[in-house]
Amino acid sequence: MLNTLESNLIKLRAPEPSDLELLYTWENNMEIWKVSNTHTPYSKYVLKKYIESSHLDIWESKQLRLIIEAKTQSSLMLVPVGTVDLFDFDPFHLRAGVGILIANKEHRQKGYATEALKLLMHYSFETLQLHQLYCNVSHDNFISLQLFKNAGFAEVGIKKDWTKTANGWMDEIMLQAINPLHDISHS
Numbered sequence: 001m002l003n004t005l006e007s008n009l010i011k012l013r014a015p016e017p018s019d020l021e022l023l024y025t026w027e028n029n030m031e032i033w034k035v036s037n038t039h040t041p042y043s044k045y046v047l048k049k050y051i052e053s054s055h056l057d058i059w060e061s062k063q064l065r066l067i068i069e070a071k072t073q074s075s076l077m078l079v080p081v082g083t084v085d086l087f088d089f090d091p092f093h094l095r096a097g098v099g100i101l102i103a104n105k106e107h108r109q110k111g112y113a114t115e116a117l118k119l120l121m122h123y124s125f126e127t128l129q130l131h132q133l134y135c136n137v138s139h140d141n142f143i144s145l146q147l148f149k150n151a152g153f154a155e156v157g158i159k160k161d162w163t164k165t166a167n168g169w170m171d172e173i174m175l176q177a178i179n180p181l182h183d184i185s186h187s
Contacts, residue, residue, distance in 0.1 A: 004123050005066070009115045011078055012066040012123075015051045019067060022080055023047050026103045058096075058128065062089040068116045070107065081107040084116045086124065086133075094131040096124065100147075108143075117151045125179040134176040138163060145173060153177045 005012040015023065026032070027042040050065075058064045064086040069078035082102040089096040100117060102108045124130045135153065137144045149155070153175035161169035 004127055005119055007115050007119060009071060010081075010112055010119070011069045011071065012084065012116060012119055013069060015054050015065060015067055017048075017051055019080065020044060020048055020051060023051070023083075026083070026101065029103070032101065032103070058086060058089050059091055062091075063087045064089075064096075066116075066120070068102070068112055070110070070112055081112050082116070084120050086120070094129065096130060096133055098133050098135045098148075100144075113147055114150065117147065121151060121177065125181065130179060131182045132176055132178045134174065136162075136172050136174055139171040139173055145175075148175050148177075151177065 024042065024044050024047055027038070027047065032038075053061065054065065066084050067080050068082040068084055070081045071078060081104070082100065084101075085099040086096040087099060098117070098120065100113050102113050121133065124133055133153075135148055136159070137148065139145075139158070154177070155173055156176050157174040159172040159174065162172035163170045
């Protein structure tokens with residue numbers, strides 16, 4: 001690992017003003033709304049304000065969004081391929097939700113999400129000293145379920161009929177990962 005937020009495959013970095021158009025495109029892609037619980041478009045103004053406030057640390061803003069950049073073959077150029085987020089940060093209980101997006105289909109199944117999640121978990125547990133991370137994944141999102149389970153998240157529950165879809169109600173799977181340094185046997 002080159003540093004906490006970088007590997008040989010990707011780099012995680014804070015959003016920059018130059019990311020505005022990219023974030024605008026990603027946030028307003030209605031195909032992604034189903035997994036992000038989004039129901040209305042984001043304006044450039046709102047996204048610009050978000051980027052401007054991204055210098056606040058997680059203790060102030062209660063969230064952290066990082067851009068996932070893939071390294072090219074030559075490693076001379078980094079290409080933004082998605083985002084990874086900590087949200088719903090609870091400083092008392094030392095936990096946060098995790099969300100991840102690899103925006104374009106041509107960048108999926110290349111290991112970027114796996115590597116981003118691994119780096120984010122390491123950063124969350126080692127640097128931020130969080131006790132746990134959690135995520136909620138629709139029961140039919142097999143790729144995301146496998147991603148989180150392979151990263152060490154355990155299925156801890158099912159929210160029945162949690163999400164309304166055009167085809168009816170869908171269950172949502174709850175998963176969590178406990179910081180291995182904090183994991184105390186409950187047996």
